[in-house]
Amino acid sequence: MTITEKILATHAGRDKVSAGELINAKLDIILANDITAPISIKEFRKTGAKQVCDKDKIALIPDHFAPQKDIKAAEQCKMLREFSKEHDLSLYYEVGRMGVEHALLPEQGIVLPGDLVIGADSHTCTYGALGAFSTGVGSTDVASAMATGECWFKVPESMKFVYFGKLNKWVSGKDLILHTIGDIGVDGALYMAMEIEGEAISALTMAGRLTMCNMAIEAGGKNGIIVPDDITEQYVKPRAKRDYKFYTSDSDASYVDVKEYDCSKIQPTVSCPHLPSNTKPAADLSNIAIDQVVIGSCTNGRIEDMREAAEVIKGKKVNSNTRLIVIPATQEIYLQSVKEGLAEIFVNAEAVFSTPTCGPCLGGHMGILAKGERAIATTNRNFVGRMGHPESEVYLSNPAVAAASAVKGRIAIPEEVI
Amino acid sequence: MILKGKVWKFGLNIDTDAIIPARYLNTSDPAELAKHVMEDADKDFSSKVKSGDLIVADANFGCGSSREHAPIAIKAAGIQGVIAKSFARIFYRNCFNIGLPIFESQEASDKIAEGDEIEVDADKGIIKNISKGEEYVAKPIPPFMQELISAGGLVEWTKNRIKSS
Numbered sequence: 146m147t148i149t150e151k152i153l154a155t156h157a158g159r160d161k162v163s164a165g166e167l168i169n170a171k172l173d174i175i176l177a178n179d180i181t182a183p184i185s186i187k188e189f190r191k192t193g194a195k196q197v198c199d200k201d202k203i204a205l206i207p208d209h210f211a212p213q214k215d216i217k218a219a220e221q222c223k224m225l226r227e228f229s230k231e232h233d234l235s236l237y238y239e240v241g242r243m244g245v246e247h248a249l250l251p252e253q254g255i256v257l258p259g260d261l262v263i264g265a266d267s268h269t270c271t272y273g274a275l276g277a278f279s280t281g282v283g284s285t286d287v288a289s290a291m292a293t294g295e296c297w298f299k300v301p302e303s304m305k306f307v308y309f310g311k312l313n314k315w316v317s318g319k320d321l322i323l324h325t326i327g328d329i330g331v332d333g334a335l336y337m338a339m340e341i342e343g344e345a346i347s348a349l350t351m352a353g354r355l356t357m358c359n360m361a362i363e364a365g366g367k368n369g370i371i372v373p374d375d376i377t378e379q380y381v382k383p384r385a386k387r388d389y390k391f392y393t394s395d396s397d398a399s400y401v402d403v404k405e406y407d408c409s410k411i412q413p414t415v416s417c418p419h420l421p422s423n424t425k426p427a428a429d430l431s432n433i434a435i436d437q438v439v440i441g442s443c444t445n446g447r448i449e450d451m452r453e454a455a456e457v458i459k460g461k462k463v464n465s466n467t468r469l470i471v472i473p474a475t476q477e478i479y480l481q482s483v484k485e486g487l488a489e490i491f492v493n494a495e496a497v498f499s500t501p502t503c504g505p506c507l508g509g510h511m512g513i514l515a516k517g518e519r520a521i522a523t524t525n526r527n528f529v530g531r532m533g534h535p536e537s538e539v540y541l542s543n544p545a546v547a548a549a550s551a552v553k554g555r556i557a558i559p560e561e562v563i
Numbered sequence: 564m565i566l567k568g569k570v571w572k573f574g575l576n577i578d579t580d581a582i583i584p585a586r587y588l589n590t591s592d593p594a595e596l597a598k599h600v601m602e603d604a605d606k607d608f609s610s611k612v613k614s615g616d617l618i619v620a621d622a623n624f625g626c627g628s629s630r631e632h633a634p635i636a637i638k639a640a641g642i643q644g645v646i647a648k649s650f651a652r653i654f655y656r657n658c659f660n661i662g663l664p665i666f667e668s669q670e671a672s673d674k675i676a677e678g679d680e681i682e683v684d685a686d687k688g689i690i691k692n693i694s695k696g697e698e699y700v701a702k703p704i705p706p707f708m709q710e711l712i713s714a715g716g717l718v719e720w721t722k723n724r725i726k727s728s
Contacts, residue, residue, distance in 0.1 A: 167705070167707050180585075180588045180630065180632075181629065181630065181631070183591050184591045184631055184632075184635075187591070188718050192718055192721045192722050193722050193725055209588075210589055214589075215589060217590050221590075265629055265631075266628075266629055267628050269629075282629060282656060283630075283653060283656060283657035283660055283661075285631060285657070285660040285661060285716070285717050286656065286657075286660060288717075288721075289718065289720075293721060297707065299705075331626055332622060332626065332649065332651070335623065335651070335652065362627075365623065365626065365651060365652070420576060507580075507588075507628075508580075508585050508586055526627060528580040528603075529578075529580065529581060529603050529604075530580055530584050530586075531585075533586075535584075535603045
C-alpha cells in the first residue's frame with residue numbers, strides 16, 4: 146500500500162484499502178475559515194446535531210477577509226467567533242492570534258504526521274508535507290464532519306513524482322512544484338494522490354515541502370504527500386502536543402504513473418497569466434513590467450520565505466513604479482521577522498510589512514489590482530481576476546524572484562540585483 | 564428526473580474564481596451570489612441566463628478553490644445542471660452535497676453548441692440534443708453519489724445517520 150492508502154485504511158478501521166474504494170473514515174482535524182465556515186455553521190444546524198463531534202478537533206480560522214475588511218466580512222467572522230464560543234472550540238484563533246490557516250496549523254503542531262485532515266479550503270492539501278493525508282472539501286462536507294467526526298472518501302490512485310539531483314541557486318520548493326504543474330497541467334493529477342520523493346526532497350526544508358504539497362491542488366490533485374523522515378521529526382517534535390505516527394509506502398505499492406525530474410535543469414520558474422501551468426523560466430521574462438509584488442500566503446509566507454526575500458532586497462529600494470507588500474503568514478513568523486531584522490529590511494526598502502492575512506492572494510483586500518495592473522506574487526493562483534480587476538494579471542514565483550522584481554520594477558532574477 | 568433547457572457553452576479549465584469571484588464572497592446568500600455567476604468568464608452572463616438553462620463546458624470545470632459558493636451561485640441562478648468532460652474534484656463533491664446535477668460526457672461536450680436545446684435523463688445518464696437530433700451518454704453516477712442524491716443531499720444523509728445512531 147501507499148502512504149495515502151495506509152493512512153486512509155487506519156482511519157477507516159481497516160487493514161487494507163485500494164484505489165477506487167469508497168470509505169467512511171474518522172477525522173483528526175476539521176478546518177474552515179471565515180469564507181467557508183459560515184455555510185458550514187448554517188448547514189451544521191440543519192443536521193439536527195446538538196453538539197459538535199469533538200471540541201478539540203475543529204479549527205475555525207478567520208484569515209481570508211480578516212482583519213475584518215468590511216461590514217459583511219465582519220458579520221462572517223462574528224459567526225465563527227459565536228459558534229466557537231457556543232461549542233467551546235479550543236482551536237478558534239481570533240485576529241491577533243490567527244495566521245494564514247495552512248501556515249498556522251503545522252506551526253502550532255495542530256496537524257501531525259499520520260493525521261487524516263479535511264478543510265473547507267482547497268489548500269488543505271498542504272499538510273501532506275508532514276506525512277498526513279489532508280484534502281480540501283466544501284462547506285457542507287465540513288458541516289457533516291463537525292456533526293459526526295467522519296467523512297466519506299474515494300481512495301485515490303497515486304502518482305509518484307521523483308526529484309533527483311541538486312537544486313540550483315535561488316531554486317526552491319516553489320520552482321519544483323511550478324515546474325511540475327507546467328509539465329503535467331492543471332488537471333494532470335486530477336483526483337490523485339501526488340506522492341513526492343527523491344534526493345532533492347530528502348534535502349528540502351519543511352518550508353519547501355509545505356510549499357510543494359500546498360500546490361498539489363493546482364495540478365488537480367486530491368492530496369500531496371511526502372513520506373516523513375528526520376527533517377519531519379525535527380519540525381514536529383517540539384510542536385506536537387499529542388502522539389503522531391510515521392507511515393511509509395511499501396516497495397510494492399502501486400502507482401498509475403511515475404514522473405522524474407532532474408533538478409539541475411530546473412531554473413527559477415514563473416507561472417504566467419492565467420493558469421499555474423503556464424510556466425516559463427523567470428530569466429526569459431525580463432520585459433514584463435510589474436505594478437505590485439506580493440510576498441506571503443499559505444504557499445510562501447513562512448520565515449524561510451521572509452529570509453529569502455530579505456536577502457535579495459537588503460540595502461535596496463523598491464522601484465519607483467512598483468509597490469511591494471510583504472505578509473508574514475502567522476504572528477510567530479511576524480515576530481521572528483522583527484527579531485531577525487527582516488521587518489526593518491523590508492520597511493527600509495519602502496515595502497509594506499503587513500499583519501497576517503490571505504487578503505490579496507484571492508483579491509480580498511490589502512493589495513487589489515486595478516484594471517490593466519500586473520503583479521508578481523508568491524501565491525498559488527493566477528486565474529482571471531484572482532487579485533482584483535478581471536483585466537489585471539498575476540504572475541507566480543518564488544520569494545527571491547518576487548523580491549528582485551520589486552527592485553527592478555519588472556520580472557527579474559536575484560542575480561540581477563545582488 | 565428530466566432536465567430540459569437551453570445551453571450556454573464554456574471552455575476548458577473554468578475555475579471557481581471565474582464562476583464566482585472572491586470579491587463577492589463576503590456573503591453566502593445564494594440570491595446575492597447568483598447576481599455575479601460566471602462574471603469573470605462572461606460579464607453579462609447573469610443578465611442573459613434564464614431559469615432552466617444548462618451549462619456545457621470542456622474539461623476540469625470548477626478547478627481552483629473549495630468554495631461551495633460556486634455551485635450555489637450556479638444553482639441559485641436557475642441553472643438546472645452542468646455537463647463537462649470532467650470536473651475538478653472538490654467542485655464535483657460540492658455539487659452532490661448541495662444537489663446540483665452534473666454529468667460527465669466527452670461527446671456531449673464536443674457536440675453540443677451554444678443555444679442548443681437539450682434534454683437530460685438524469686437517472687439514465689442520457690443526454691438528448693433536440694436541436695441536432697443526437698443522443699449522448701454520460702458516465703454513470705457512482706452508487707454512493709446516487710445514495711446522496713436520493714437522500715436529498717449530504718445534510719439530509721447526515722441527519723438520517725445521526726437519527727439511526
